[in-house]
Amino acid sequence: MELFSNANDFLLWVRGDAFNIALGLFIIGVLVRILEIFLLGRKKDFSEARGTQWGPGLRNIVSRSVVDNGTFKRAPFVVVVGYIWHICFFIVLFLFIPHIELINALLGIQWPGLASQLVDAATVVAMVSLVAMLWHRLTHPVLKFLSTYEDYVVWFVTFLPLLTGYMAFHRMIDPYPLALGLHILSVELLMVIFPFTKLMHAFTLFIARWYTGAMMGRKGIVS
Amino acid sequence: MNDTLNITKGINALKEQIDAPTAAFFSSCVHCGLCAEACLFYTETNDPKYTPINKVEPLKRVWESEYTLFGRLKKALGLAKPVTDELLAEWEPLIYDGCTLCGRCSMVCPVGNDISTMIRKVREGMVASDHVPEGLVGASTRAVKIGSPMGIRLKALQAQIKHIERDTGLKIPIDVEGADYMALLSSMEIINFPEYIESLAKIFKQANVSWTLSSEAFEATNSGIQIGSSDIARELVQRIVDGAEKLKVKYVISPECGHAFTAIRWDGPNLIGKSYSFKVVHILELLDELQQSGRLKTQGMEDKKLTFHDPCQIVRKGGVEAQPRRLLSQVASQFVEMSDPGKMNWCCGGGGGVSANERADDVRLKAFNRKKSQLEEINVEVLVTACANCRLILEEGLEENNMDMPVVGLSELISEHLLEENAVEGERDE
């Protein structure tokens, strides 16, 4: 590594300038994307409403997390692995004590974490479920048909932080500052591509679910 | 060249359709493929091209390259995928033959995308760029010129009315100014199921409802909505509004027909850009209300095992779900639900203009296999529904599959069970 005289320098840069740049791009990018949505607005609806919008909109944000029985039976793999992936990912991201410490340093808020062995297990399950989803994407006719290069790029960039985190935790890369630096760098990569890809769903799904729930509520359909 | 002119018009029409919900939907799609599992055109053909979110590709391209920073950048660098005339030509059958706008995909998408509404938006672009199936063009031309997509003129209606009046001795009121309710009919009801008009007359007489038909605005079917042309749809809605205002009615009754209800109840005011001076009720809402308030009394029960096919536009897109069930509970002792009932019901395969489009006949019959399996699961003797179009499609599908089962309209079923004595006593028309 020519840019950095040693692993410590690399870690310092990754944690310092690189992190700030990535975070800045992430925040600005996400804000721009959300503004792009809201600025488009909605036309006024002149039809006589049968119900309200806000309540059903909020309700739909929650209720859309549960799939209907018929669809579950038709696509159990997507549903089950989808749940497992998201739950494990949230455990790893928000309940690993060093992550909580970082968030505390950035935002000044904290909460109790999980024992690192549990987070370690969740990491493994998350990685396995990602691999399973990739396999499914490559083999299921609909998913194969729908997928674009973006889906695979996003998969890879999401997988990397888990892999590097796992390797750092188990001291599989030497020296440790290099391992940690690579992990943080992979997260920065994720943050930078986030606003330009479907990763945006993490934010926009709340908007999408609200709009659909609100429309249904207006017509008196239970969301 | 004509093609370039058309494509520009098409793209502009698509641009006009993009709003905040559309942008939120496109931003959220994770390509999970679940919407395919919700769509009968995919489940019954196993062809991935029928995946709902794939059907909106042209709209997605316009959104991305015009309304996102990154997309605009890509476009400037020549990297964006353009919307071309070929693309629209290729997508046209997916949009018109392979989608009934049933809205089931919009109930299933885990990120909450209302895909069906987006498909409706794509149709605006198709119409503007002149990519529309023959059958629908014919229907909407007739709707504008003659006043009905099936080419039914007032004379035809008058002939049916004469028949009914002679057979039943009841009077069918036409152009009664100041009546409370103005009833609309769908062409299919006038031609294929005139029993519906008869049922209205019987029920309204018993419940003492002041009602009328309008000689200028009796047709409820809105081909503009089906083809996806707001201009045509607006003209057809305006006719009804004028008719209702002329007769100074308080309410307009949508017939059983599902798309007619969507057109007049939800889309209409937005098409003409203002609220109505009257209220719109679906016939099932009205019947339910009459029954709840004790004005509509029934006697006797159907004892055959029967089920109810929810028309998509009435339940899933119209919010009328409890009413048909309450009504049925009064006249049927052995009512059973299909799997996925109510707002999750599967489409008959013929909505959204698909039934008016001959080119779609094959795929429509394949799609009907969904209904067939649903019916086979519960083994019923009678199928009740509340949409003249569903009814025709169901009858045809059943016949095609050698399934011997009568399909009955719910309003008619109610009218067959009217309490007799009231029918005699209530000679109080206007």
Ligand code: SF4
């Ligand atoms: S609206 Fe219905 S027919 Fe159309 S894509 Fe969605 S599920 Fe399929």
Ligand code: SF4
């Ligand atoms: S179900 Fe929703 S998120 Fe999944 S592919 Fe379809 S539109 Fe996209």
